[in-house]
Amino acid sequence: MMKHVNHERLRQLRLYGMAKGLEALERLPDRSQLAFDEQLGTLIEREAAERANTALASRLKRARLRQTACLEDLDLRTPRGLDRGVVRELATGRWVKENRPVLITGPTGIGKTWLACALGNQAAREGHSVLYTRLTRLLDDLATARLDGSLARMLRRIARLDLLILDDWAMTELTAAQRLDLMEVIDDRHDRAATMLATQVPVANWHRLIGDATYADAILDRLVHRAYRIDLHGDSMRRTKADAASETPDT
Template identity: 30%
Template structure:
């Protein structure tokens, strides 16, 4: 049977992946005496899996992760202060549905960013949207947006995804504009959008980070109210 017409119609449906695989699928089905229903199921499954993979790749690209690492790459024995069961609970994604936050605290080099990325990657795999930003890049974006009168655009951008990941809070001091912008984002996401935050500073030091004890307290009230905190006390990987 000439499959050219089938290929043409599959491509009209937007099923280019299946169209390219059709000859091999037909050959395998013929060899294995596969029923019509089984063949159709295989056809549909392959196309769905392909489209889901494409969508995942798009979500990962839009998330702007600095690199991709899974939880399987994390060395738990090296960080005995971390309970793998608590981490696995986060990986279920329930905190996203509940609009809760994950806070990763600890000195430089203990794996906070790795954990944040692996948690974000799992969320993306589950179909959620995410956006990653370092605190320093956020400060720079806010300064530029303030000069151009586009702060509201920044707020909308970081309120949009299901999960916001802000890394390295505490390495650089926030100025007034970036501190108040972040406060507005946190307020709008409160009980609505989940966040993962990493910091090398304890909560008592956040007043210095944001240059305002009252503002820092207001932020922490909203962040910590529905949250899970991991204090990582092990050695540095570096």
């Protein structure tokens, strides 16, 4: 009876990891040979692991990463301009702690979004708050927030993110209101948090698409300065994989 009471009490206290650890200990045939400190240590480790896993799952859910990707699965064999040294440096996560931007450019299908999501996944695993969104969606959300009076609150929430990933950056020319909103977002994060951009538009064209020289200078100065640059090139990996799949004989 005491066993069941202990399990129930642990769950009431939301010590789910310890409850699972206790169940595992009870199944050990040689549990009596373990000292009390060893058993307690096992329960504490299970609880710590359970909380870490729960927190990571929550961060990944809030991140809304478009693709399930992790750096361990990164394809470095396909020629597309990936610098192994830059990849190794980004994998350390120091760039997030140092509030540095990352700019990923290249043609459609080359793997920009996948790489951005893999880096976002890595940042979440290291305990950072992450959000993935397309630039057009972010700007639409900011415009809606202005109308309902929640713009300041939304800007504060974005500013607090450790990593903001903006996909499909600079795909169309911005309106005056969009330039203003984007400037607010970028300025709030400059030297305070990490921002990642992914786009098929070359950096040289960003100034024109922002639309106003003064705003463009201010925004790009905050993004391009100190940024890690990943310029991908080559054939579409989506097309290559689709062609390979179609050529695979049926078995």
